[in-house]
Amino acid sequence: MKKLLTLSLLLLSVTVFAKPPKNQYVRIRTSYGDCIIRLYNETPLHRDNFIKLAKKGFYNGTLFHRVIQNFMIQGGDPDSKKAIPELELGEGDVGYTVPAEFRDSLFHKRGVLAAARDENPKKASSGCQFYITEGKRFTDGKLDTLEKTRLKGRKIPAWQREWYKSVGGVPHLDQNYTVYGEVVSGLDMVDRIAAVKKDACDRPLTDVPMTVEVLSKKECGQLDKILSPPEG
Template identity: 85%
Template sequence: MKKFILLSFLLLATVSGFAKAPKNQYVRIKTTYGEVIIRLYNQTPKHRDNFVKLAKQGFYNGTLFHRVIQNFMIQGGDPDSKTAKPGQELGNGDVGYTVPAEFNDSLFHKRGVLAAARDDNPAKASSGCQFYITEGKRFTDGKLDTLENTRMKGRKVPAWQREWYKSVGGVPHLDQNYTVYGEVVSGIDMVDRIAAVKKDAKDRPLEDVSMTVELLTNKECRQMDKLLNIE
C-alpha cells in the first residue's frame, strides 16, 4: 500500500510538472485608485521580456505615475520618482539602456494599451523602464482625416483601426512612433481615475500615485488565457 501511494504521488508530481504553459504573460499594477491586469504582447518580445525582468526585480514597486493627462495617457516607471520631493520634475530617470523599437501594424494605440516612453532619438528606441497606459478619446472620421494630414504627416489609419478609434477611442497620432507592447484586459477604470486627478503645471499629480507591479503566476496566466478565449 505504501509503495502504491508513493508511485501515485510521483505520477501526480510528474503530470503537474508538464502542466500546459500559458500562452501569454500577464502583470498586475496596483494603486490606491484600483488595479489593472495587463496582457504583454508576444509580438514584442524584447519589450515583454524587459518588463518581466524589471517586475521580477521589484523595480517598479514604489515608483509613481508621475505624468497624467486626461483623455491621453498616464505615465510612470521613473526610478527617480521613488524618492521624489513634492513638486520635483520627473521623467528623466532611467536604467542606462534602451530597448529597440518593435513596431507592428496590428498593434496600435487603442484605449488601454501599454506602451514604452522614449526620448527623441532617430531609431525611436524605447526607455528601458518608463511606460504609459493610454486613456485616449473617441474620434470622428473627420478628426482622423485631420490628424492624418497634420500630426501623422500623411500616414493613413487602416480602416479596421479607424473603427476602434471611433468606437472605443485611443491616441492614433502615436502609432508607429512609440512601441505598443501590452493591453489592459481588466480594470481600465483605474486609468480613468488616475488621469482625472488634480495635477501641477508639469502634469504631475499633486498627491503621489504610487504603484506596485507583480507578475501573475502560470496558473493565473492560464486562467486569464481561458477567460479571454486564448487557447
C-alpha cells in the same frame, strides 16, 4: 514503495505535459484601484524586459508622475520613488534602451501599455518608463485631418479607424512608440488617475505610487481561459 513511485511518476507527467499559459499578465496596484495587463507576445523584447524589472520589484514605489486627461498616464521613473513635491520627473532610467518593436497589428487604442522614450533616430524605448493610454474618441473627419498633418500622409487602416471612433485612443502615437500590452481588467483605474489635480508639469499634486506584480502561471492560465475564445 510501488505506490509512491507511481504517484511520483504521475505528478511528473502532469508537470511535464501541462500546457503553459499563452500569455503573461501583470497587476498594477494603486490607491485609485488595480488593473491587470496582458503583455503582448508579438513584442518579446519589451515583454521580457518589463517582466524582469517587475520581478525585481523595480516598479514598486515608483509614481505615475505625468498624467494628461484624455491622453495617458506615465510612470516607471526610478527617480520618482523619493521625489520631493513639485519636482519635475521623467529623466530617470536604467542605463539601457529597448529596440523598437513596431507591429502593424498593435496600435494606440484606449487602454494599451506602451514604452516612453526620448528623441532618438531609431525610436528605441526607455528601459523602464511606460504609459497607459486613456485617449478619446475620434470622428472620420478628425482622423482624416490627423492623417494629413501629424501622420504625414500615413493612412490609418479601416479596422483601426473603427476602434478609434467607437472606443478611442491616441492614433498620432502609432508607429512612433512601441505598444506592448493592454489592460484587460480595471481600466477605470486609468480614468481615475488621469483625472487627478496636477501641477504645471502634469505631475499629480498628491503622489500616485504603484506596485507591479507578475501573475503566476496558474493565474495567467485562468485569465487565458476567461479572455480567449474557445478553440474549434
